[in-house]
Amino acid sequence: MLHPGHSAPLAVLLTATLLVPCAAQERAEPPAKPPSPPVAIVDARVAGHEGPVTVLVAGGKVRAIAPRGQARAPRGVVVIEAGGGRLVPGRIDAFASVGSPHPLGRALDGFDPFDQRAIQGALASGVTAVALNPRRSTGSCGLATVIKLRPGATLGELVVVEESALCSSIGLGAGGPVARAEHAVALRKSLEEAAAYRDAWLDYEEALEEYVAELAKQPEGEGEAAKGGEGKPKQGKAKRGRRPPGKEGEEKASGEAEKKGEDEAKKGPKKPARPPVDRAKALWQRVLDRELPLRAEAHRVEDIANLLKLQDEFGFRLILEGATSAHRLAEALAAREVPVILGPLLPGVVGDASFPPDHRPGNAAVLRAAGVTVAIGSDSWEATPTLPFNAALAASAGAGAGLTPDQVDEALTSAPARILGVAERMGRVAVGFDADLVVLAPAGLGAERPSVVLVDGQVVYRREP
Numbered sequence: 001m002l003h004p005g006h007s008a009p010l011a012v013l014l015t016a017t018l019l020v021p022c023a024a025q026e027r028a029e030p031p032a033k034p035p036s037p038p039v040a041i042v043d044a045r046v047a048g049h050e051g052p053v054t055v056l057v058a059g060g061k062v063r064a065i066a067p068r069g070q071a072r073a074p075r076g077v078v079v080i081e082a083g084g085g086r087l088v089p090g091r092i093d094a095f096a097s098v099g100s101p102h103p104l105g106r107a108l109d110g111f112d113p114f115d116q117r118a119i120q121g122a123l124a125s126g127v128t129a130v131a132l133n134p135r136r137s138t139g140s141c142g143l144a145t146v147i148k149l150r151p152g153a154t155l156g157e158l159v160v161v162e163e164s165a166l167c168s169s170i171g172l173g174a175g176g177p178v179a180r181a182e183h184a185v186a187l188r189k190s191l192e193e194a195a196a197y198r199d200a201w202l203d204y205e206e207a208l209e210e211y212v213a214e215l216a217k218q219p220e221g222e223g224e225a226a227k228g229g230e231g232k233p234k235q236g237k238a239k240r241g242r243r244p245p246g247k248e249g250e251e252k253a254s255g256e257a258e259k260k261g262e263d264e265a266k267k268g269p270k271k272p273a274r275p276p277v278d279r280a281k282a283l284w285q286r287v288l289d290r291e292l293p294l295r296a297e298a299h300r301v302e303d304i305a306n307l308l309k310l311q312d313e314f315g316f317r318l319i320l321e322g323a324t325s326a327h328r329l330a331e332a333l334a335a336r337e338v339p340v341i342l343g344p345l346l347p348g349v350v351g352d353a354s355f356p357p358d359h360r361p362g363n364a365a366v367l368r369a370a371g372v373t374v375a376i377g378s379d380s381w382e383a384t385p386t387l388p389f390n391a392a393l394a395a396s397a398g399a400g401a402g403l404t405p406d407q408v409d410e411a412l413t414s415a416p417a418r419i420l421g422v423a424e425r426m427g428r429v430a431v432g433f434d435a436d437l438v439v440l441a442p443a444g445l446g447a448e449r450p451s452v453v454l455v456d457g458q459v460v461y462r463r464e465p
Contacts, residue, residue, distance in 0.1 A: 095377020
Protein backbone atom coordinates (compact mmCIF):
# COMPACT_ATOMS: atom_id res chain seq x y z
CA MET A 1 0.00 0.00 0.00
CA LEU A 2 1.27 3.43 -0.87
CA HIS A 3 1.09 6.34 1.53
CA PRO A 4 1.66 10.08 0.98
CA GLY A 5 5.35 10.67 0.41
CA HIS A 6 5.84 7.35 -1.41
CA SER A 7 5.49 7.15 -5.16
CA ALA A 8 5.55 4.27 -7.58
CA PRO A 9 4.05 3.87 -11.02
CA LEU A 10 0.89 1.80 -10.98
CA ALA A 11 2.30 -0.24 -13.85
CA VAL A 12 5.09 -1.46 -11.57
CA LEU A 13 2.57 -2.40 -8.91
CA LEU A 14 0.50 -4.20 -11.53
CA THR A 15 3.46 -6.22 -12.78
CA ALA A 16 4.47 -7.20 -9.26
CA THR A 17 1.02 -8.21 -8.10
CA LEU A 18 0.26 -10.27 -11.20
CA LEU A 19 3.29 -12.48 -10.58
CA VAL A 20 1.54 -14.29 -7.74
CA PRO A 21 -1.53 -15.35 -9.74
CA CYS A 22 0.70 -16.53 -12.58
CA ALA A 23 2.77 -18.70 -10.24
CA ALA A 24 -0.39 -20.18 -8.78
CA GLN A 25 -1.71 -21.00 -12.25
CA GLU A 26 1.47 -22.95 -13.07
CA ARG A 27 0.75 -25.33 -10.20
CA ALA A 28 -3.00 -25.56 -10.73
CA GLU A 29 -5.19 -26.93 -13.50
CA PRO A 30 -5.78 -24.59 -16.43
CA PRO A 31 -8.71 -22.27 -15.68
CA ALA A 32 -11.99 -23.10 -17.37
CA LYS A 33 -12.53 -19.43 -18.19
CA PRO A 34 -9.97 -16.77 -19.13
CA PRO A 35 -9.10 -14.53 -16.17
CA SER A 36 -10.73 -11.14 -16.08
CA PRO A 37 -8.47 -8.17 -16.93
CA PRO A 38 -7.03 -6.02 -14.14
CA VAL A 39 -9.16 -3.09 -13.04
CA ALA A 40 -8.18 0.35 -11.76
CA ILE A 41 -10.85 2.32 -9.89
CA VAL A 42 -9.70 5.93 -9.99
CA ASP A 43 -10.74 9.06 -8.10
CA ALA A 44 -12.45 7.08 -5.33
CA ARG A 45 -12.88 7.91 -1.65
CA VAL A 46 -12.05 4.97 0.63
CA ALA A 47 -12.49 4.93 4.40
CA GLY A 48 -9.14 5.27 6.19
CA HIS A 49 -7.44 7.06 3.28
CA GLU A 50 -7.11 10.81 2.88
CA GLY A 51 -8.28 12.27 -0.39
CA PRO A 52 -9.15 10.44 -3.60
CA VAL A 53 -7.25 7.23 -4.32
CA THR A 54 -6.75 4.72 -7.10
CA VAL A 55 -7.51 1.09 -6.25
CA LEU A 56 -5.90 -1.65 -8.33
CA VAL A 57 -7.71 -4.97 -8.63
CA ALA A 58 -6.19 -8.11 -10.17
CA GLY A 59 -6.68 -11.84 -9.74
CA GLY A 60 -9.85 -11.27 -7.75
CA LYS A 61 -8.06 -9.33 -4.99
CA VAL A 62 -7.33 -5.73 -4.10
CA ARG A 63 -3.65 -5.39 -5.01
CA ALA A 64 -2.83 -1.75 -4.28
CA ILE A 65 -4.32 1.49 -3.02
CA ALA A 66 -2.43 4.63 -4.02
CA PRO A 67 -3.11 8.38 -3.75
CA ARG A 68 -4.58 9.74 -6.97
CA GLY A 69 -1.61 11.97 -7.79
CA GLN A 70 0.86 9.09 -7.45
CA ALA A 71 -0.88 6.55 -9.66
CA ARG A 72 -1.55 6.26 -13.37
CA ALA A 73 -3.32 3.29 -14.84
CA PRO A 74 -1.15 1.37 -17.35
CA ARG A 75 -2.34 0.08 -20.69
CA GLY A 76 -4.51 -3.02 -20.69
CA VAL A 77 -6.17 -2.12 -17.42
CA VAL A 78 -9.92 -1.51 -17.32
CA VAL A 79 -10.43 1.93 -15.80
CA ILE A 80 -13.52 2.73 -13.73
CA GLU A 81 -14.07 6.40 -12.93
CA ALA A 82 -15.50 6.83 -9.43
CA GLY A 83 -15.82 10.59 -9.90
CA GLY A 84 -15.00 11.31 -6.28
CA GLY A 85 -17.68 8.91 -5.05
CA ARG A 86 -17.24 6.50 -2.19
CA LEU A 87 -15.82 3.01 -2.76
CA VAL A 88 -17.15 0.56 -0.16
CA PRO A 89 -16.94 -3.19 0.37
CA GLY A 90 -19.67 -5.31 -1.16
CA ARG A 91 -22.66 -5.46 1.15
CA ILE A 92 -23.45 -8.76 2.85
CA ASP A 93 -27.02 -9.84 3.55
CA ALA A 94 -26.38 -11.83 6.72
CA PHE A 95 -29.97 -13.09 7.12
CA ALA A 96 -31.64 -14.31 3.91
CA SER A 97 -34.04 -17.23 4.25
CA VAL A 98 -34.57 -19.55 1.31
CA GLY A 99 -35.95 -23.01 0.64
CA SER A 100 -37.83 -25.25 3.04
CA PRO A 101 -36.77 -26.18 6.58
CA HIS A 102 -35.53 -29.72 7.14
CA PRO A 103 -33.47 -30.96 10.12
CA LEU A 104 -30.88 -32.46 7.78
CA GLY A 105 -31.29 -30.06 4.85
CA ARG A 106 -29.16 -27.23 3.50
CA ALA A 107 -30.28 -23.75 2.53
CA LEU A 108 -27.93 -24.04 -0.46
CA ASP A 109 -30.26 -26.63 -2.00
CA GLY A 110 -33.05 -24.04 -2.14
CA PHE A 111 -31.02 -21.44 -4.03
CA ASP A 112 -31.31 -21.08 -7.82
CA PRO A 113 -28.01 -19.81 -9.28
CA PHE A 114 -29.70 -19.28 -12.65
CA ASP A 115 -32.31 -16.84 -11.37
CA GLN A 116 -30.48 -13.91 -12.92
CA ARG A 117 -33.30 -11.48 -12.27
CA ALA A 118 -33.09 -12.04 -8.50
CA ILE A 119 -29.30 -11.92 -8.52
CA GLN A 120 -29.20 -8.72 -10.54
CA GLY A 121 -31.75 -7.18 -8.18
CA ALA A 122 -29.48 -7.89 -5.24
CA LEU A 123 -26.39 -6.62 -7.06
CA ALA A 124 -28.22 -3.39 -7.96
CA SER A 125 -28.49 -2.78 -4.21
CA GLY A 126 -24.77 -3.33 -3.77
CA VAL A 127 -25.20 -6.78 -2.18
CA THR A 128 -22.37 -9.09 -3.27
CA ALA A 129 -22.68 -11.90 -0.71
CA VAL A 130 -25.57 -13.59 1.09
CA ALA A 131 -25.91 -15.85 4.12
CA LEU A 132 -28.64 -18.29 3.10
CA ASN A 133 -30.74 -19.72 5.93
CA PRO A 134 -33.43 -22.40 5.71
CA ARG A 135 -36.94 -21.07 6.20
CA ARG A 136 -37.84 -20.61 9.86
CA SER A 137 -39.18 -23.59 11.76
CA THR A 138 -39.27 -24.78 15.36
CA GLY A 139 -36.26 -26.92 16.27
CA SER A 140 -33.52 -27.63 13.75
CA CYS A 141 -34.10 -26.00 10.36
CA GLY A 142 -30.92 -27.24 8.63
CA LEU A 143 -27.58 -25.75 7.64
CA ALA A 144 -26.81 -22.18 6.57
CA THR A 145 -24.46 -21.34 3.68
CA VAL A 146 -22.51 -18.23 2.68
CA ILE A 147 -22.34 -17.52 -1.05
CA LYS A 148 -21.26 -14.76 -3.39
CA LEU A 149 -23.46 -13.41 -6.16
CA ARG A 150 -21.69 -13.79 -9.47
CA PRO A 151 -23.87 -14.10 -12.59
CA GLY A 152 -23.08 -17.10 -14.75
CA ALA A 153 -21.19 -19.00 -12.05
CA THR A 154 -22.15 -22.51 -11.00
CA LEU A 155 -23.51 -23.21 -7.54
CA GLY A 156 -20.19 -24.68 -6.44
CA GLU A 157 -18.29 -21.60 -7.63
CA LEU A 158 -20.53 -19.32 -5.58
CA VAL A 159 -19.98 -21.04 -2.22
CA VAL A 160 -17.78 -19.25 0.31
CA VAL A 161 -18.68 -21.33 3.39
CA GLU A 162 -20.79 -24.39 2.61
CA GLU A 163 -21.80 -25.17 6.21
CA SER A 164 -21.61 -21.97 8.23
CA ALA A 165 -24.10 -22.68 11.04
CA LEU A 166 -26.95 -24.89 12.22
CA CYS A 167 -30.19 -22.92 12.19
CA SER A 168 -33.01 -23.05 14.68
CA SER A 169 -35.71 -20.88 16.21
CA ILE A 170 -37.60 -20.46 19.43
CA GLY A 171 -40.89 -18.79 20.27
CA LEU A 172 -42.10 -18.17 16.72
CA GLY A 173 -45.75 -18.34 15.78
CA ALA A 174 -48.99 -17.26 17.41
CA GLY A 175 -48.80 -19.70 20.34
CA GLY A 176 -48.95 -18.42 23.88
CA PRO A 177 -46.38 -18.72 26.69
CA VAL A 178 -46.95 -22.48 27.05
CA ALA A 179 -46.21 -23.12 23.37
CA ARG A 180 -43.07 -20.98 23.53
CA ALA A 181 -41.92 -22.81 26.66
CA GLU A 182 -42.36 -26.08 24.78
CA HIS A 183 -40.04 -24.74 22.07
CA ALA A 184 -37.35 -24.14 24.70
CA VAL A 185 -37.87 -27.64 26.13
CA ALA A 186 -37.54 -29.17 22.66
CA LEU A 187 -34.33 -27.24 22.02
CA ARG A 188 -32.91 -28.41 25.35
CA LYS A 189 -33.84 -31.99 24.49
CA SER A 190 -31.96 -31.77 21.18
CA LEU A 191 -28.85 -30.54 23.00
CA GLU A 192 -29.12 -33.20 25.72
CA GLU A 193 -29.57 -35.98 23.17
CA ALA A 194 -26.56 -34.68 21.25
CA ALA A 195 -24.49 -34.72 24.45
CA ALA A 196 -25.53 -38.31 25.18
CA TYR A 197 -24.77 -39.24 21.56
CA ARG A 198 -21.30 -37.71 21.82
CA ASP A 199 -20.62 -39.50 25.13
CA ALA A 200 -21.70 -42.83 23.63
CA TRP A 201 -19.24 -42.43 20.76
CA LEU A 202 -16.44 -41.28 23.05
CA ASP A 203 -17.00 -44.34 25.25
CA TYR A 204 -17.01 -46.55 22.18
CA GLU A 205 -13.77 -45.09 20.83
CA GLU A 206 -12.11 -45.49 24.23
CA ALA A 207 -13.31 -49.10 24.52
CA LEU A 208 -12.16 -49.77 20.97
CA GLU A 209 -8.66 -48.52 21.76
CA GLU A 210 -8.54 -50.80 24.82
CA TYR A 211 -9.79 -53.70 22.74
CA VAL A 212 -7.10 -53.19 20.10
CA ALA A 213 -4.45 -52.92 22.82
CA GLU A 214 -5.64 -56.20 24.41
CA LEU A 215 -5.62 -57.94 21.05
CA ALA A 216 -1.99 -56.93 20.59
CA LYS A 217 -1.13 -58.70 23.87
CA GLN A 218 -2.68 -62.02 22.79
CA PRO A 219 -0.27 -64.85 21.82
CA GLU A 220 -0.15 -65.64 18.13
CA GLY A 221 -2.99 -67.90 17.09
CA GLU A 222 -5.21 -66.88 19.97
CA GLY A 223 -7.82 -64.24 20.49
CA GLU A 224 -10.76 -63.44 18.24
CA ALA A 225 -8.65 -63.75 15.09
CA ALA A 226 -8.15 -67.44 15.83
CA LYS A 227 -11.69 -68.31 16.88
CA GLY A 228 -12.55 -70.31 13.81
CA GLY A 229 -13.23 -73.46 15.83
CA GLU A 230 -14.81 -71.75 18.83
CA GLY A 231 -17.42 -73.84 20.61
CA LYS A 232 -16.16 -77.24 19.30
CA PRO A 233 -14.28 -79.72 21.54
CA LYS A 234 -10.63 -80.11 20.68
CA GLN A 235 -9.71 -83.47 19.08
CA GLY A 236 -7.67 -86.02 21.06
CA LYS A 237 -9.09 -85.12 24.50
CA ALA A 238 -11.29 -87.64 26.24
CA LYS A 239 -14.22 -86.38 28.22
CA ARG A 240 -13.99 -86.85 31.98
CA GLY A 241 -16.48 -89.13 33.68
CA ARG A 242 -18.89 -87.94 36.28
CA ARG A 243 -17.38 -87.51 39.76
CA PRO A 244 -19.19 -88.19 43.00
CA PRO A 245 -19.98 -85.34 45.35
CA GLY A 246 -17.64 -84.33 48.17
CA LYS A 247 -14.01 -83.50 47.92
CA GLU A 248 -13.80 -84.82 44.40
CA GLY A 249 -16.77 -82.61 43.47
CA GLU A 250 -15.00 -79.58 44.86
CA GLU A 251 -11.90 -80.48 42.88
CA LYS A 252 -14.09 -80.80 39.80
CA ALA A 253 -15.66 -77.39 40.34
CA SER A 254 -12.25 -75.86 40.89
CA GLY A 255 -10.91 -77.51 37.76
CA GLU A 256 -13.86 -76.35 35.70
CA ALA A 257 -13.39 -72.78 36.94
CA GLU A 258 -9.74 -72.87 35.96
CA LYS A 259 -10.62 -74.34 32.58
CA LYS A 260 -13.27 -71.63 32.04
CA GLY A 261 -10.71 -68.95 32.85
CA GLU A 262 -8.27 -70.49 30.39
CA ASP A 263 -10.97 -70.65 27.71
CA GLU A 264 -11.90 -67.01 28.30
CA ALA A 265 -8.25 -66.03 28.03
CA LYS A 266 -7.97 -67.93 24.77
CA LYS A 267 -11.08 -66.30 23.40
CA GLY A 268 -9.48 -62.87 23.95
CA PRO A 269 -11.13 -59.49 24.65
CA LYS A 270 -14.66 -58.79 23.53
CA LYS A 271 -15.08 -56.25 20.77
CA PRO A 272 -17.23 -53.26 21.88
CA ALA A 273 -20.58 -52.66 20.18
CA ARG A 274 -20.64 -49.72 17.78
CA PRO A 275 -23.33 -47.11 18.53
CA PRO A 276 -25.89 -46.43 15.80
CA VAL A 277 -25.26 -43.39 13.57
CA ASP A 278 -27.78 -40.54 13.88
CA ARG A 279 -27.17 -37.66 11.46
CA ALA A 280 -29.48 -35.22 13.26
CA LYS A 281 -27.77 -35.77 16.61
CA ALA A 282 -24.38 -35.58 14.89
CA LEU A 283 -25.27 -32.08 13.62
CA TRP A 284 -26.21 -30.93 17.11
CA GLN A 285 -22.98 -32.49 18.39
CA ARG A 286 -21.06 -30.18 16.06
CA VAL A 287 -22.81 -27.29 17.82
CA LEU A 288 -21.83 -28.65 21.23
CA ASP A 289 -18.24 -29.06 20.04
CA ARG A 290 -18.31 -25.41 18.87
CA GLU A 291 -17.50 -26.53 15.36
CA LEU A 292 -20.70 -24.86 14.14
CA PRO A 293 -22.46 -21.90 15.75
CA LEU A 294 -26.18 -22.10 16.43
CA ARG A 295 -28.08 -19.44 14.50
CA ALA A 296 -31.31 -19.06 16.42
CA GLU A 297 -34.15 -16.73 15.51
CA ALA A 298 -35.93 -15.29 18.54
CA HIS A 299 -37.77 -12.04 19.13
CA ARG A 300 -39.37 -11.88 22.58
CA VAL A 301 -37.36 -11.14 25.69
CA GLU A 302 -38.29 -14.44 27.36
CA ASP A 303 -37.25 -16.46 24.29
CA ILE A 304 -33.91 -14.68 24.02
CA ALA A 305 -33.38 -15.22 27.76
CA ASN A 306 -34.07 -18.96 27.33
CA LEU A 307 -31.44 -19.12 24.59
CA LEU A 308 -28.89 -17.42 26.81
CA LYS A 309 -29.61 -19.90 29.63
CA LEU A 310 -29.05 -22.81 27.25
CA GLN A 311 -25.82 -21.23 26.03
CA ASP A 312 -24.61 -20.85 29.62
CA GLU A 313 -25.38 -24.51 30.28
CA PHE A 314 -24.06 -26.12 27.10
CA GLY A 315 -21.37 -23.63 26.03
CA PHE A 316 -22.20 -23.42 22.32
CA ARG A 317 -21.56 -20.40 20.09
CA LEU A 318 -24.76 -18.44 19.53
CA ILE A 319 -25.80 -16.04 16.77
CA LEU A 320 -29.11 -14.33 17.45
CA GLU A 321 -31.36 -13.54 14.48
CA GLY A 322 -34.40 -11.31 14.17
CA ALA A 323 -34.04 -10.12 17.76
CA THR A 324 -36.84 -7.54 17.75
CA SER A 325 -36.62 -7.08 21.54
CA ALA A 326 -32.86 -7.58 21.84
CA HIS A 327 -32.33 -4.00 23.05
CA ARG A 328 -33.87 -5.03 26.38
CA LEU A 329 -31.09 -7.58 26.93
CA ALA A 330 -28.23 -5.63 25.34
CA GLU A 331 -25.92 -5.88 28.36
CA ALA A 332 -26.44 -9.64 28.73
CA LEU A 333 -25.76 -10.20 25.01
CA ALA A 334 -22.61 -8.08 25.14
CA ALA A 335 -21.32 -9.93 28.21
CA ARG A 336 -21.66 -13.26 26.38
CA GLU A 337 -20.31 -11.84 23.10
CA VAL A 338 -23.44 -12.93 21.26
CA PRO A 339 -23.68 -11.17 17.86
CA VAL A 340 -27.08 -10.06 16.61
CA ILE A 341 -28.41 -10.01 13.04
CA LEU A 342 -31.45 -7.76 12.90
CA GLY A 343 -34.25 -8.33 10.44
CA PRO A 344 -36.64 -5.84 8.81
CA LEU A 345 -37.87 -2.96 10.94
CA LEU A 346 -41.06 -1.96 9.12
CA PRO A 347 -44.12 -2.46 11.36
CA GLY A 348 -46.03 -4.02 8.48
CA VAL A 349 -43.36 -6.71 8.21
CA VAL A 350 -42.80 -7.52 11.87
CA GLY A 351 -46.13 -6.45 13.37
CA ASP A 352 -47.94 -9.81 13.08
CA ALA A 353 -48.57 -12.43 15.76
CA SER A 354 -45.12 -13.97 15.26
CA PHE A 355 -43.33 -10.94 16.71
CA PRO A 356 -43.72 -8.70 19.74
CA PRO A 357 -45.04 -5.16 19.28
CA ASP A 358 -41.96 -3.39 20.68
CA HIS A 359 -39.89 -3.24 17.49
CA ARG A 360 -37.99 0.03 17.22
CA PRO A 361 -35.52 1.59 14.76
CA GLY A 362 -33.15 2.38 17.62
CA ASN A 363 -32.62 -1.31 18.41
CA ALA A 364 -29.36 -1.47 16.44
CA ALA A 365 -27.91 1.65 18.07
CA VAL A 366 -28.74 0.45 21.60
CA LEU A 367 -27.12 -2.93 20.95
CA ARG A 368 -24.03 -1.40 19.38
CA ALA A 369 -23.62 1.09 22.22
CA ALA A 370 -23.62 -1.84 24.66
CA GLY A 371 -20.79 -3.52 22.74
CA VAL A 372 -22.79 -6.04 20.71
CA THR A 373 -21.67 -6.83 17.15
CA VAL A 374 -24.67 -5.88 15.01
CA ALA A 375 -25.44 -6.78 11.41
CA ILE A 376 -28.56 -6.08 9.38
CA GLY A 377 -30.34 -8.64 7.20
CA SER A 378 -33.35 -8.82 4.94
CA ASP A 379 -34.90 -11.98 6.45
CA SER A 380 -35.56 -13.37 2.95
CA TRP A 381 -33.57 -13.94 -0.22
CA GLU A 382 -36.45 -12.47 -2.22
CA ALA A 383 -36.20 -9.31 -0.09
CA THR A 384 -32.39 -8.95 -0.33
CA PRO A 385 -32.70 -5.84 -2.59
CA THR A 386 -34.38 -4.06 0.37
CA LEU A 387 -31.27 -4.47 2.56
CA PRO A 388 -30.10 -0.82 2.18
CA PHE A 389 -33.61 0.33 3.08
CA ASN A 390 -33.54 -1.75 6.29
CA ALA A 391 -30.19 -0.17 7.13
CA ALA A 392 -31.60 3.31 6.47
CA LEU A 393 -34.38 2.60 8.96
CA ALA A 394 -31.76 1.67 11.56
CA ALA A 395 -30.25 5.12 11.06
CA SER A 396 -33.57 6.95 11.12
CA ALA A 397 -34.22 6.88 14.87
CA GLY A 398 -33.02 10.46 15.22
CA ALA A 399 -29.83 12.10 16.41
CA GLY A 400 -28.10 10.00 19.02
CA ALA A 401 -30.73 7.21 18.77
CA GLY A 402 -29.88 5.70 15.41
CA LEU A 403 -26.78 4.41 13.65
CA THR A 404 -24.38 6.88 12.08
CA PRO A 405 -23.55 6.49 8.35
CA ASP A 406 -20.23 4.82 9.21
CA GLN A 407 -22.00 2.44 11.59
CA VAL A 408 -24.52 1.58 8.90
CA ASP A 409 -21.66 0.71 6.54
CA GLU A 410 -20.16 -1.50 9.22
CA ALA A 411 -23.49 -3.27 9.86
CA LEU A 412 -23.65 -4.16 6.15
CA THR A 413 -20.01 -5.13 5.56
CA SER A 414 -17.37 -5.81 8.20
CA ALA A 415 -19.78 -6.79 11.01
CA PRO A 416 -21.52 -9.55 9.02
CA ALA A 417 -18.12 -10.70 7.74
CA ARG A 418 -17.00 -11.20 11.36
CA ILE A 419 -20.21 -12.95 12.32
CA LEU A 420 -20.02 -15.29 9.33
CA GLY A 421 -16.35 -16.13 9.88
CA VAL A 422 -15.04 -14.56 6.65
CA ALA A 423 -13.52 -11.37 8.07
CA GLU A 424 -10.03 -12.35 6.91
CA ARG A 425 -11.05 -11.92 3.27
CA MET A 426 -14.32 -9.95 3.05
CA GLY A 427 -15.91 -6.84 4.48
CA ARG A 428 -13.08 -4.32 3.90
CA VAL A 429 -11.46 -2.35 1.09
CA ALA A 430 -7.88 -3.34 1.85
CA VAL A 431 -4.90 -4.89 0.10
CA GLY A 432 -5.19 -8.69 0.01
CA PHE A 433 -8.95 -8.73 0.49
CA ASP A 434 -11.46 -10.05 -2.05
CA ALA A 435 -12.27 -7.45 -4.68
CA ASP A 436 -15.99 -7.32 -3.86
CA LEU A 437 -16.47 -3.59 -4.29
CA VAL A 438 -19.25 -1.05 -4.79
CA VAL A 439 -18.82 2.40 -6.31
CA LEU A 440 -21.47 4.70 -4.85
CA ALA A 441 -22.82 7.74 -6.65
CA PRO A 442 -24.98 10.60 -5.28
CA ALA A 443 -28.71 9.98 -5.65
CA GLY A 444 -30.14 13.24 -4.31
CA LEU A 445 -31.20 14.34 -0.81
CA GLY A 446 -27.88 13.11 0.53
CA ALA A 447 -28.53 9.52 -0.51
CA GLU A 448 -26.20 7.25 -2.48
CA ARG A 449 -26.79 4.41 -4.87
CA PRO A 450 -24.48 1.80 -6.48
CA SER A 451 -23.22 2.77 -9.91
CA VAL A 452 -20.71 -0.07 -10.42
CA VAL A 453 -20.44 -3.38 -8.55
CA LEU A 454 -17.54 -5.84 -8.72
CA VAL A 455 -17.37 -9.40 -7.38
CA ASP A 456 -13.95 -11.04 -7.27
CA GLY A 457 -12.66 -8.23 -9.45
CA GLN A 458 -15.27 -8.70 -12.20
CA VAL A 459 -17.78 -6.00 -13.06
CA VAL A 460 -21.13 -7.68 -12.47
CA TYR A 461 -23.38 -4.63 -12.42
CA ARG A 462 -23.28 -1.16 -13.96
CA ARG A 463 -26.13 1.30 -13.59
CA GLU A 464 -27.36 2.70 -16.85
CA PRO A 465 -27.14 6.53 -17.07
